[in-house]
Amino acid sequence: MRNYLFISFLLFCFQISAQNASIIDVLAKKDSETGAVVKVVQDEQITYLLNKKLENYAESNTLKRGWSVQVFQENSQNAKDAALAIEKKVRTKFPDEVVKTERISPFWRVRVGKFATLEEAQPLRDLLLKEFPDMRGSVYIVKFAE
Numbered sequence: 001m002r003n004y005l006f007i008s009f010l011l012f013c014f015q016i017s018a019q020n021a022s023i024i025d026v027l028a029k030k031d032s033e034t035g036a037v038v039k040v041v042q043d044e045q046i047t048y049l050l051n052k053k054l055e056n057y058a059e060s061n062t063l064k065r066g067w068s069v070q071v072f073q074e075n076s077q078n079a080k081d082a083a084l085a086i087e088k089k090v091r092t093k094f095p096d097e098v099v100k101t102e103r104i105s106p107f108w109r110v111r112v113g114k115f116a117t118l119e120e121a122q123p124l125r126d127l128l129l130k131e132f133p134d135m136r137g138s139v140y141i142v143k144f145a146e
Contacts, residue, residue: 045093045132050124063114063146067121068100069128071135071143072110083108086135093131097124111144 027038041121071084080103087110094112101110112128115121121141126141 022109045127063116066143066146067115067118067141068098068111068113069121069125069139070109070111070146071128071132073107073138075106075108081109083110086110087106088134090128094124094127111142114144 027040030037066118071090072083074082083101090097090110091099091113099110099111099112101108103109113121113124115124117118118141125139125141129136130140
């Protein structure tokens with residue numbers, strides 16, 4: 001019985017990879033025999049991570065120009081400490097994203113993600129606003145060049 005389940009699981013995974021679809025997409029389709037449909041209720045962050053394509057993620061780490069979501073920019077006396085605290089909060093909630101704290105005189109900045117297009121950065125911006133509503137005034141999409 002275990003071998004049957006394991007083989008079924010492998011075939012299911014192969015079917016998903018062959019279709020280039022997420023497991024959620026496959027489960028949401030009607031079963032051909034019973035007509036049953038699986039309804040998945042999940043947090044938006046899980047949906048975001050599932051939809052993120054691995055090849056785009058690897059490519060995003062080598063981007064020299066593109067778009068990021070800026071969550072902090074300040075030049076006050078304690079701006080460095082505030083930037084590092086925000087970086088830690090963001091890294092905790094979004095461990096798979098690139099989070100960068102930098103000082104470009106006179107400002108300290110925290111930016112999240114690297115995307116080739118503005119449209120790719122938008123879902124992350126929306127998630128950051130939902131996750132950190134207290135940062136609403138300082139979360140926006142910016143261009144970067146390294």
